[in-house]
Every structure is written in C-alpha cells, then in structure tokens.
Amino acid sequence: MATLDMRDERAEAGAVASVSTQAFDVVVIGGGPAGMAAALSAHKAGARVAIVEREQHLGGILRQCIHPGFGLSHFKQELTGPEYAQRFIDQVRAIGIALFLNSMVLGIDNGKSTEADSGTGGSGSDASVHTVTLMSPAGMLQLTGRAVVLAMGCRERTRSEIKIPGSRPAGVFTAGLAQRYINIENLKPGSRAVILGSGDIGLIMARRCTLEGISVEGVYELMPYANGLRRNVKNCLDDFGIPLHLSTTVTRVIGHDRVEAVEVSQVDERLAPIPGTERVVPCDTLLLSVGLIPENELSVAAGVELDPRTRGAVVDQSLQTGVPGIFACGNVLHVHDLADNVTTESERAGAAAAAWALGGAEACAAGTGCELTVSPAGIAGYALPGRITAVALTKLNFRVRRPVDTARVRILANGEEVFAGKVRAFKPSVMESFPLPAKVIKQALDLGASEIVLSVDPIEEA
Numbered sequence: 001m002a003t004l005d006m007r008d009e010r011a012e013a014g015a016v017a018s019v020s021t022q023a024f025d026v027v028v029i030g031g032g033p034a035g036m037a038a039a040l041s042a043h044k045a046g047a048r049v050a051i052v053e054r055e056q057h058l059g060g061i062l063r064q065c066i067h068p069g070f071g072l073s074h075f076k077q078e079l080t081g082p083e084y085a086q087r088f089i090d091q092v093r094a095i096g097i098a099l100f101l102n103s104m105v106l107g108i109d110n111g112k113s114t115e116a117d118s119g120t121g122g123s124g125s126d127a128s129v130h131t132v133t134l135m136s137p138a139g140m141l142q143l144t145g146r147a148v149v150l151a152m153g154c155r156e157r158t159r160s161e162i163k164i165p166g167s168r169p170a171g172v173f174t175a176g177l178a179q180r181y182i183n184i185e186n187l188k189p190g191s192r193a194v195i196l197g198s199g200d201i202g203l204i205m206a207r208r209c210t211l212e213g214i215s216v217e218g219v220y221e222l223m224p225y226a227n228g229l230r231r232n233v234k235n236c237l238d239d240f241g242i243p244l245h246l247s248t249t250v251t252r253v254i255g256h257d258r259v260e261a262v263e264v265s266q267v268d269e270r271l272a273p274i275p276g277t278e279r280v281v282p283c284d285t286l287l288l289s290v291g292l293i294p295e296n297e298l299s300v301a302a303g304v305e306l307d308p309r310t311r312g313a314v315v316d317q318s319l320q321t322g323v324p325g326i327f328a329c330g331n332v333l334h335v336h337d338l339a340d341n342v343t344t345e346s347e348r349a350g351a352a353a354a355a356w357a358l359g360g361a362e363a364c365a366a367g368t369g370c371e372l373t374v375s376p377a378g379i380a381g382y383a384l385p386g387r388i389t390a391v392a393l394t395k396l397n398f399r400v401r402r403p404v405d406t407a408r409v410r411i412l413a414n415g416e417e418v419f420a421g422k423v424r425a426f427k428p429s430v431m432e433s434f435p436l437p438a439k440v441i442k443q444a445l446d447l448g449a450s451e452i453v454l455s456v457d458p459i460e461e462a
Contacts, residue, residue, distance in 0.1 A: 019141065020139075020140075021141075021143070021144060022050070022098075022141070022142070022143050022144070023048075023143075023145070024047075024050045024143060024144065024145045025049065025145055025146060025354065025357040025358060026039070026047045026048070026049045026145055026146075026147045026149060026353045026354055026357050027049075027052065027132045027143045027145040027148050027149070028042070028050065028051045028052070028148075028151055028350070029052050029132065029148065029149065029151060029152055029298065030051075030052070030060070030151035030152045030153060031052070031053030031055070031057075031059070031060060031099070031101070032053075032058075032060020032061060032085075032151065032330070033059075033060060033085060033088065033330065033339050033342050033343055034060075034151035034153065034329050034330025034331065034342050034343075034345075034346040035051055035060070035149070035151035036051070036058060036085075036089065036346075037088065037329075037342070037343040037346035037347050037350065038149045038327075038329055038330075038346040039051050039092060039097050039149075040088065040091055040095075040347070041346070041347040041348075041349075041351045042149070042350040042351065042353050042354040042357075043097055043350075043354075044351075045350070045351050045354035045355065046358060047147075047358060049354075050098040050099075050143055050145070051092070051097060051098070051099050052100045052103050052105055052134055052143070053100070053102075054102070054103060054105075055101070055102065056101050056102040058085070058088075058089045058092065058099070058101070059082065059086070059089060060085070060153055061081075061153065061176070062081035062085040062339065063081065063082055063085060063184065064081070064180045064183045064184050065082070065183075066080050066081060067081070067204055067208070068080050070083070070084035070339050070340070071083070071087075071339075071340065072340065073340035073341075073344075074343050074344070084339060100134060100141070102136065102137055103134045103136040103137075103141070104134060105132055105134045105298055106133045106135060106140075107133050107298070107301055108130055108131070108132050108133075108148060108298060108301065108302040108326070109130065109131040109133070110128050110129075110130055110302065110323060110325075110326075111128065111129050111130075111131065128323075128324050128325045129145070129146055130144065130146070130147070130302075131143070132144075132145070132148060145357065146356065146357040147325045147356045148302075148325065148327070149329065149346075149349055149350060149353050150296075150298065150299055150313065150326065150327065150328040150329070150333075151328075151332060151346060152296075152298060152332045153294075153295055153331045154292040154293055154294045154295055154331040154332065155292065155293055155295055156174040156175070156176050156177070156201075156288070156290075156291070156292060156293075157174075157288070157290045157291040157292070157293060158174060158288065159172055159288060161290075162288075162290050164252070165253070166252040166253030166254060166262075166263075167253060167255055167256060169255035169257055169259050169260075170257065170259070171189075171190055171255070171258050171259035171286060172253065172285075172286045173285065173286070173287055173288070174287070174288050174289075175195065175197070175199075175201045175202045175204075175287045176201055178205055178209075178285075179201065179204075179205055179208065182209075183208070188212065188214070189287075190214060190283075190285025192215045192217060192283045192285065193209050193214050193215070193216050193217065193283055193284075193285040193286070193287055194216075194217050194250070194264075194281055194285070194286050195216065195218070195219045195220070195286075195289060196220050196288050196289065196290060197220075197221065197289035197290040197291070198219055198221040198227045198233070198289070199227045199228050199289040199291065200227075200228040200229055200232050200337070200429075202219060202228065202287065202288075202289025203226075203232040203233060203236040203237060203289075204232060205287055205289070206219055206236050206237060206240070207235070207236035207237075207242075209287075210240050210242065214285070216240075216242050217282075217283055218242065218244070219242060219243070219245065220245045220248045220249060220250060220264055221244065221245065221246050222247070222267060222271055223246065223247070223271075224246050225246065225403050225427075225428070226244060226246070229337060229430070230427075230429070245264070247266055248264055248265065248266050249264065249265065249271075250262045250263065250264055251263050251264065251265045251273050251278065253286060258284055259286055260282070260283075260284070261280050261282045261283060262280070262281050262283060263278050263279070263280050263281075264279060264281055265277050265278045265279075292331065292335045293311055294311050294331060294332045294333065294334070294335070295332055296311065296313065296332060299313055299321070299326075299328065299332070302323060302326060303322075303323050304322065304323050304326060304328070305321070307382065307386055309376070309382035310333070310335075310382045310384065312328065312332060312333040312334045313328040313332075313333055314385075314386040315327070315385045316386075316387040316390075317385050317387075317388055317390060317392070317394045318348070318352035318389075318390075319333070319345070319348060319352055319385070320352060320356070322387075324356075325356055325357075327349045327352060327353045327356075329342075329346040329350075330342045330345065333345070333384070334382065334397065334431075337429060337430060337431045338431075341431060370388065370389050370390055370391050370445065371387070371388075371450070372387065372388040372389075372441065372444060372450060372452050373386060373387055373388075373451045373452070374386055374387065374396065374451070374453075374454060375452070375454070376398060376453075376454055376456075377412070377453050377454065377455035377456075378407075378410075378455040378457045378458070379400045379401050379402055379407065379426075379457075379458060380399070380400060380454055380455060380456040381399045381428075382398060382399060383396060383398045383454040384397045388441060388452065391445070392438050393436070393437060393438050394441065395433055395435060395436070396435075396454055397431055397433055398431075398432050398454060398456070399428055399430075399431055399432065400427070400428055400432070400456055401428060403427045403428060404425065404458045405425050406423050406424070406458065407423070407424070407425070407457060407458045407459060408420055408421055408424075408456070408459060409421035409434050409454065409456055410454075410455045410456075411436065411444075411452060411453070411455075412452070412453040412455060413443065413447050413449035413452055413453070414447045414449045418440050418447075419436070419440045423459055426456060
C-alpha cells in the first residue's frame, strides 16, 4: 500500500510539473468592463498584462445590454452596452494584451519570490508571486504574476435566495437571464410578465419586454421607493405606462408545468406581508430583479477578507485587499450603478497593481505608519475603502439604506467630528462619492484614532 501511495504522489508531482506556465506582471481575472479597464491601465503603466475570461468573448454583461445610457461620463457621448464594451475590446486587442478566453480560473495560489523570480517582470524584491491556475481549451495552464486584479463581476440573486413560496413551474427567470435570452439568444421567455424588484435591470427589462410584444402586468417593489435610477423609472416605466407598485411583493407562485399566476401582497413598515391584501395576478412569466451578489468564491479561496455589508473584498485606498498584491475592482468589489464608474475605479486598480508589480513591496512604503479602518454609520449602508493606509486624498464610496431629502456626511474620529459635507439629498440607487482630504486623515491619526467613521445623518426639518 505504501508503494502505491508513493506512486500516486510521483504521478501527481509529474502532472503538476507538466502544466505549462506563463509569466506576467499583472494577471486580471475577468474580461468585462472592469477587467479591461484595469488591464489597459496596468499596460499603460508599463506592466505585462494578461486577461483571463471564462466566456469566449470579452465584454462581460455589457454584451447583452443593448439599451443606451453608457459612456456619458467616460466618453462624453451616449452609447449602448456593446458599443461601450467594443471601444475597450478594440484597445485591448490593439496593444497586444495577452488574452485567455473561454478559460475558467480554478484557483489563486500565493507564494514568495526570490531573486531568480525577477524575470517575471517585478523588481526582484520579496513581494509575493501569485499563481493563477486555469483550465483553457488547450488544457490546464498556470499564469504567474506579482499582482492579480479580481474583476469577476457579480451574479443575480435567485428565487431560492429570497424564498418565494409556491410551486416550481417553468417561467421564473432572473431579469438578467431573460435579458440574455431576448438580446443574445433571440428567445422569447413568455407572453405575459410580472417583474419583482425595481432595480435597474428590472426596469430596463420592463421596457425591453414591452418592445418585444410581451405584456408587462406591472413592476412590484418590496420597499416604499424604487431601487433603480430615476431616469430608468421615467424612461422604462412612465413612458410606457407600466405601473410600479411600491411596498408590494410576490408571496406565492401559482402553476404546475408553467407559471399561471402570482399572488402579490402589500407589506407593512417591517416588510412583512399584510393579511387580507393578497390578490392574484395572471401571468406566464415572473422576472426577478432582487439584487446582485459579487462573485467572490475565488477571492475567499485566495484568503481575501470580505466585507459582510458589500459582500466584496475589504480593500485600502489603492483597492488592494488584505492579501499583498491582490487587488479588486468593479462589481466584484461592490455593486455599481453605472459602467462609467466601474471604468474609473478599475483604472485606479490597474495602475495600483502595476505599481505593486513593478515596484514590489516598496510600492506601499508611503502607507507605513497609517492604518485606519473605515466604518459606516447613520443611514450609510457601507463605506469603501474599508482601510486607509496612506495619508493622502482618499475617495470614499458609499450608499445609503433609504432615500432622504436632507442629510449630511460627517467624518468622525474617536467620537469627534473632523469633517462635514454639505446638506443634500441621498438615494439608495445612487453610489455616492466623498473626497476625504489628507489633512483629515492626519487629524484622525493625531487624535490617536484607529478608525474613521463615515456617518450619513438625516437632518430633521423644523
């Protein structure tokens, strides 16, 4: 038996040794808008870059987002999702970034480099070298790099995650899946639809279904306010006469082989269904737009700490995770409202990853002596970055948990207010940005604080 075990170990060692390895400075996982923007930024900084994408095409979710509204900030013109993606695809291909398409990443292993590893493009310091193992059409492959950028995007919450009672007939889809069926596969998901959730993709699909001749009975939203952008409520619902039912949810799916109807009920202030408000809405299709979840299985396996609020990685101001050399950006970090914002953030991540890869551990020397956690308070649902490791102007992103007409952002350190923003309105559908000056960070450190609190406090009107 011992002899057989030894043979198995030798066979396994031989299999590992036979796996082809390619070396890069920065390996980007994900070929959507976040991954491409990060890769282009890293290449511009002088790094050798590879993109790994599990689909056979670059572009990610934008390939199926044929509606306009993209590029208003980044390109100063209105584009469709495929047009926006194609501009980045053209740039990626023009500069020769290595592409590994139709390739699934199996894991990320972290190790230590030596002087001999300097041939991978780094400085030869003791910065970690990461090995990304993937399965490609040519077989198993390993890519090494001093920096890895996580840009895997997010996925939709399904019926099982929100636990809608009832039978399990055909005709229940996530809104994104229905979008793919219609826009890419040229398939019709149904003829009479109910949409649960007023997130942007649900609103957009209400319009898309109507344009394809599918009757949309209404959009039902659990909260007392719409969760999508105001422009989408107007352009996708109001302009097409599609009703939006707030404080209402689907409480039962009816049907055997195919959805025949859904039961909807109004909810109280605790979001619990109100007995006696039930009514049945005939339909053959239920589309779910009930939230997005960052795709962080690879991140967790690589030892990256997740923020329980965003379900994305905990990062510092350079978008580096707690694992040295691993960065995160886009919807795998936190769910964004606009692709333009994804691009801006991902360019920062790519530049920081290149600086790390080419400068090694010295790249973070500026952060020595500064270690502050960032926490949300008031009606702020989350605050990002979760750590500040440098005394420099830092961009804080956050979302509020409910809409408010008058509120103020306050920065607290050791219970003392060190900065306050202007009074204005906030909405959960909008990802907010707040510049934190270097002098405020220094003031917090001078107070002996280990934590900065970002609090969004409503102001009661007299």
